[in-house]
Amino acid sequence: MPTGEEETVDHPRRQQVLQAIVEDYVHSREPVGSQALVERHHLGVSSATVRNDMGVLEEEGLIMAPHTSAGRIPTEKGYRTFVDQITSLKPLNSPQRRAIRTLLEGAEDIDDVMERSVRLLAQLTHQVAVVQYPVAAVVTIRHVELVRMDEHHVLVVLIPADGRVSQRTIALSAPVDEHVVLDTRARVLGAVTARAVLEAASLLGTSALQAPVEQRPLLMAVAEALQALAASSSEQRMVMAGTANLAHSTGDFARTIGPVLEALEEQVALLRLLSEMQQDDRGIAVRIGADDASDPLVETSVVATGYGPQESAKVGVLGPTRMDYPHTMAAVRAVARYLSRVLDA
Amino acid sequence: MPTGEEETVDHPRRQQVLQAIVEDYVHSREPVGSQALVERHHLGVSSATVRNDMGVLEEEGLIMAPHTSAGRIPTEKGYRTFVDQITSLKPLNSPQRRAIRTLLEGAEDIDDVMERSVRLLAQLTHQVAVVQYPVAAVVTIRHVELVRMDEHHVLVVLIPADGRVSQRTIALSAPVDEHVVLDTRARVLGAVTARAVLEAASLLGTSALQAPVEQRPLLMAVAEALQALAASSSEQRMVMAGTANLAHSTGDFARTIGPVLEALEEQVALLRLLSEMQQDDRGIAVRIGADDASDPLVETSVVATGYGPQESAKVGVLGPTRMDYPHTMAAVRAVARYLSRVLDA
DNA sequence: GTTGGCACTGTGCCGGTGACAGTGCCAATG
DNA sequence: CATTGGCACTGTCACCGGCACAGTGCCAAC
Numbered sequence: 100m101p102t103g104e105e106e107t108v109d110h111p112r113r114q115q116v117l118q119a120i121v122e123d124y125v126h127s128r129e130p131v132g133s134q135a136l137v138e139r140h141h142l143g144v145s146s147a148t149v150r151n152d153m154g155v156l157e158e159e160g161l162i163m164a165p166h167t168s169a170g171r172i173p174t175e176k177g178y179r180t181f182v183d184q185i186t187s188l189k190p191l192n193s194p195q196r197r198a199i200r201t202l203l204e205g206a207e208d209i210d211d212v213m214e215r216s217v218r219l220l221a222q223l224t225h226q227v228a229v230v231q232y233p234v235a236a237v238v239t240i241r242h243v244e245l246v247r248m249d250e251h252h253v254l255v256v257l258i259p260a261d262g263r264v265s266q267r268t269i270a271l272s273a274p275v276d277e278h279v280v281l282d283t284r285a286r287v288l289g290a291v292t293a294r295a296v297l298e299a300a301s302l303l304g305t306s307a308l309q310a311p312v313e314q315r316p317l318l319m320a321v322a323e324a325l326q327a328l329a330a331s332s333s334e335q336r337m338v339m340a341g342t343a344n345l346a347h348s349t350g351d352f353a354r355t356i357g358p359v360l361e362a363l364e365e366q367v368a369l370l371r372l373l374s375e376m377q378q379d380d381r382g383i384a385v386r387i388g389a390d391d392a393s394d395p396l397v398e399t400s401v402v403a404t405g406y407g408p409q410e411s412a413k414v415g416v417l418g419p420t421r422m423d424y425p426h427t428m429a430a431v432r433a434v435a436r437y438l439s440r441v442l443d444a
Numbered sequence: 445m446p447t448g449e450e451e452t453v454d455h456p457r458r459q460q461v462l463q464a465i466v467e468d469y470v471h472s473r474e475p476v477g478s479q480a481l482v483e484r485h486h487l488g489v490s491s492a493t494v495r496n497d498m499g500v501l502e503e504e505g506l507i508m509a510p511h512t513s514a515g516r517i518p519t520e521k522g523y524r525t526f527v528d529q530i531t532s533l534k535p536l537n538s539p540q541r542r543a544i545r546t547l548l549e550g551a552e553d554i555d556d557v558m559e560r561s562v563r564l565l566a567q568l569t570h571q572v573a574v575v576q577y578p579v580a581a582v583v584t585i586r587h588v589e590l591v592r593m594d595e596h597h598v599l600v601v602l603i604p605a606d607g608r609v610s611q612r613t614i615a616l617s618a619p620v621d622e623h624v625v626l627d628t629r630a631r632v633l634g635a636v637t638a639r640a641v642l643e644a645a646s647l648l649g650t651s652a653l654q655a656p657v658e659q660r661p662l663l664m665a666v667a668e669a670l671q672a673l674a675a676s677s678s679e680q681r682m683v684m685a686g687t688a689n690l691a692h693s694t695g696d697f698a699r700t701i702g703p704v705l706e707a708l709e710e711q712v713a714l715l716r717l718l719s720e721m722q723q724d725d726r727g728i729a730v731r732i733g734a735d736d737a738s739d740p741l742v743e744t745s746v747v748a749t750g751y752g753p754q755e756s757a758k759v760g761v762l763g764p765t766r767m768d769y770p771h772t773m774a775a776v777r778a779v780a781r782y783l784s785r786v787l788d789a
Numbered sequence: 790g791t792t793g794g795c796a797c798t799g800t801g802c803c804g805g806t807g808a809c810a811g812t813g814c815c816a817a818t819g
Numbered sequence: 820c821a822t823t824g825g826c827a828c829t830g831t832c833a834c835c836g837g838c839a840c841a842g843t844g845c846c847a848a849c
Contacts, residue, residue, distance in 0.1 A: 133811070144821095147822070147825090150811085150813075151813095151822085153812090166830055169810075169811065169830075170811065207615070241591050242589045258601050262599040262613070264599075268552055270552070342709065343704075343709065358688070360687045364685060364688065475842090478842070489791070491842095498843090511800075512842090513799050514799075514800080514843085515843090
């Protein structure tokens with residue numbers, strides 16, 4: 100990096116100008132000019148000086164002008180450095196905090212908690228909110244129920260101690276009798292109750308060899324099912340709310356709403372995206388725009404953070420790149436904290 | 445009704461004109477004029493005659509002109525009579541039928557069936573599709589599991605014979621011990637297994653009186669929970685897909701997309717709407733537009749039908765009033781039939 | 790009842806014009 | 820050297836008149 104050119108990062112006023120541009124643009128949705136800047140923010144200089152600074156900022160690729168004689172709007176890189184220079188998030192105001200507390204503490208079960216959190220976050224940020232179900236830690240099995248649906252299908256219901264019930268249907272190539280299912284059920288119950296899920300799965304696999312031959316296929320299948328349930332259990336589930344907020348963002352974004360909605364329906368991809376995002380030192384991950392234009396999430400940003408055990412489950416917000424980052428980050432963090440607290444209790 | 449005026453319903457060519465207008469408008473999204481009409485559809489008359497017919501249709505409120513010298517577009521009432529005059533739905537073409545069959549028959553469990561159906565229907569119609577979970581008929585209880593979460597909360601898991609597992613957390617005012625939960629669990633299991641859900645609930649309520657006093661509050665609560673589960677079980681759940689298709693509908697509808705998305709998130713209201721719709725003699729219910737403008741679903745239509753036992757669960761499609769009704773109706777009916785078949789097996 | 794003809798009308802599409810906002814540059818200043 | 824006021828330059832937008840166009844409504848004729 101040539102030392103001859105001064106970096107904006109080391110130039111307080113230019114930083115301030117960038118910040119002012121971002122704030123004004125986010126709030127007005129219109130390109131912001133030098134004069135409007137000196138009026139609204141009391142930087143102690145004239146508009147000409149600001150123009151010079153804006154020229155430098157444009158060279159650095161932090162802002163751009165839609166056309167020759169218009170104001171400037173932040174680029175993705177501009178948002179990036181704006182977000183990076185935020186050191187402290189101002190906490191939510193007390194009515195909002197109270198809303199979070201009363202809402203989340205009134206929840207009845209885990210589904211209710213998820214539902215309420217995601218709605219709350221959507222309302223707080225006026226964006227699309229997503230909350231991933233917390234990962235089931237290593238929990239012990241409370242009960243396993245086998246239900247014979249027809250001669251080729253048996254339903255496995257897994258009830259762990261934490262109440263996060265899950266189920267899976269297994270298909271058998273050979274028909275299975277009701278009494279075989281019942282016998283197997285008894286054997287399974289005896290073997291796995293009070294054990295950890297994964298441990299139980301392998302245990303069943305080996306114990307299948309000592310079982311009567313007619314139970315073996317079913318036992319093997321149950322072991323497999325348990326393994327699958329343990330692996331892909333509810334951390335692959337998520338709830339979402341506030342998609343209607345996408346419609347509020349006018350202008351260009353209205354044209355990108357289609358791809359975004361599609362992306363939101365692909366929950367698998369969305370979950371992957373959330374878990375791949377790297378949290379920064381503030382404990383919040385912010386993804387701004389997309390690297391290539393083929394990405395359905397062009398012009399949209401994601402603000403996310405973890406919560407729960409090891410912050411492994413994600414809670415996040417998705418909206419246009421032109422969003423109120425400080426507020427969104429504060430809201431996401433607040434909801435994540437309350438979620439962690441509620442789940443811990 | 446004055447016999448002097450002839451009703452369009454009894455006037456074959458006017459019906460034909462209405463039909464042609466609807467078809468052209470749905471496909472072109474532009475007001476359709478008299479000349480274009482005689483060119484594309486071979487009605488054996490001149491454009492002037494068609495103009496006369498259109499005049500009558502407009503008087504009857506079936507079509508309207510956006511302004512003096514433009515073509516006509518159907519009104520909601522126009523769509524209504526258009527839909528009503530459809531007597532037979534032409535079945536889907538064979539690739540589409542094959543797609544339905546292979547997709548639905550490859551499903552693993554009930555959730556998978558729902559998920560696949562709704563995606564399929566969305567893709568088939570290019571609209572938003574919704575599928576309600578089939579109502580649990582009067583099924584017998586396979587198993588009930590009680591899990592003590594903390595001293596004030598117990599999770600009730602209900603496993604009916606049809607595999608439609610459901611759960612509910614109950615809150616107790618007085619703390620409850622682990623061994624009380626276990627004892628109660630045994631009592632509940634003995635009392636309710638193999639009984640119908642509702643029957644079991646009332647049974648528990650009465651038998652609570654003979655139980656040890658420390659079990660009574662829990663027993664009562666469990667009875668309540670079972671009752672609630674039976675009433676509001678999974679028929680209150682639904683899946684949805686294709687919201688991105690809302691964005692494709694350009695023009696005015698783009699402005700109505702916000703309220704529609706909001707309405708879609710209010711699943712309770714949506715389910716109520718679906719079940720309140722009256723199926724006609726073809727077995728399909730079509731709601732066109734909203735009666736009053738305050739309804740979020742202005743300019744949107746719903747095509748729905750029932751499936752499963754007594755056609756009690758609903759499957760439907762939601763889109764702009766300007767939609768391809770015959771095709772949508774055919775697709776909805778086809779998916780509903782395959783759903784009924786798959787669930788029956 | 791149907792048809793050709795014709796006047797009428799609202800819309801969309803130019804091309805031109807003026808107000809406006811905001812820039813870039815320059816010369817002057819501390 | 821950073822800052823400043825001044826000024827010419829330049830895209831955008833809104834407005835306007837004219838014009839082609841699509842489509843209607845009406846009428847007289849068949």
